[in-house]
Amino acid sequence: MPTKALFAAGCFWGVQYYFDQVPGVTQTTVGYSGGHTNNPTYEAVCSQTTGHAETVLVEYDRVIIDYQSLCRHFFRLHDPTQLNRQGPDIGDNYRSAIYYFDNDQKVIANQVMKSLQPDYDQPIVTEIAAAGQFYPAEDYHQKYAERTGRGLCHIDYAPLD
Numbered sequence: 370m371p372t373k374a375l376f377a378a379g380c381f382w383g384v385q386y387y388f389d390q391v392p393g394v395t396q397t398t399v400g401y402s403g404g405h406t407n408n409p410t411y412e413a414v415c416s417q418t419t420g421h422a423e424t425v426l427v428e429y430d431r432v433i434i435d436y437q438s439l440c441r442h443f444f445r446l447h448d449p450t451q452l453n454r455q456g457p458d459i460g461d462n463y464r465s466a467i468y469y470f471d472n473d474q475k476v477i478a479n480q481v482m483k484s485l486q487p488d489y490d491q492p493i494v495t496e497i498a499a500a501g502q503f504y505p506a507e508d509y510h511q512k513y514a515e516r517t518g519r520g521l522c523h524i525d526y527a528p529l530d
Contacts, residue, residue, distance in 0.1 A: 372431050374439050374474070375402060375500050377422035377466035378447035379455025383524030384425045386514035387446045393434030398426045399513075400505040402468055403498065411507055417460045424468065426503055436474055440481040443467065446524055449482075450491035456523030465493075468500035475499075 378384045381399040388397050401409045404421030414421045427439060447455050449465045467482075469475040478497045486493055505511075514520040 372429055372436070373470060374427040374429065374436060375424055375468040375470070375503060376427065376439075376443045377403065377424045377464055377468070377496075378443060378449075379423070379463045379465070379524075380458050380520070380522035381423040381425050381506070381510065382513040382520035383522040384423075384446065385512065386521060387524055388425055388427050388439075388442070389512075389515065391429075391434065391439070391442055393432075394427055394429045394439075396428040398503075398505050399510050400424055400426060400503050402501060402503045403464075403466060403496075404501075407502075407504075409504055411510065414462045415460070417462060419462075421462060421504075422464050422466050423462055423506075424466070424503065426505075437477050437481060440467065440478050441485075444481065444485050444493075444495075448523075449485075449493045449495045450489050452494045458522060464496060466496040466498065468498055470500050 385397045401421035402424040404419040406419040409419045453461045453464050467478045
């Protein structure tokens, strides 16, 4: 049975593409989470009035990969020292966040973040908060980079080692 993780690391197209390449990830869905409105649309989220971040719901097989490894991938794929932005994308909808589903995930996310802080010259500003409602994004956003060959956004994608 797959286990879930929820990450926000800027534009969700590239984040989804990255996680789709990670062995043990069985499914990804882009969407919105962390906000205060119900059933947000892409346009509403981009207006920065909903409080939602562009997020990727990652389903994974714990026999192949663990949550700690997913968190390490999360920190690898973006700059967690940028507040409310990634690359050219600016706004709270592009924030860095890990939304945890249980206390074990909370503890692991905090441990990974603390262990990686010495690798950065600036403080890590990643929000670590309880997962709230996840709203899948519109169909045209799903697997966007895979379908179009565009949309890696801020992700400097390199094959995983």
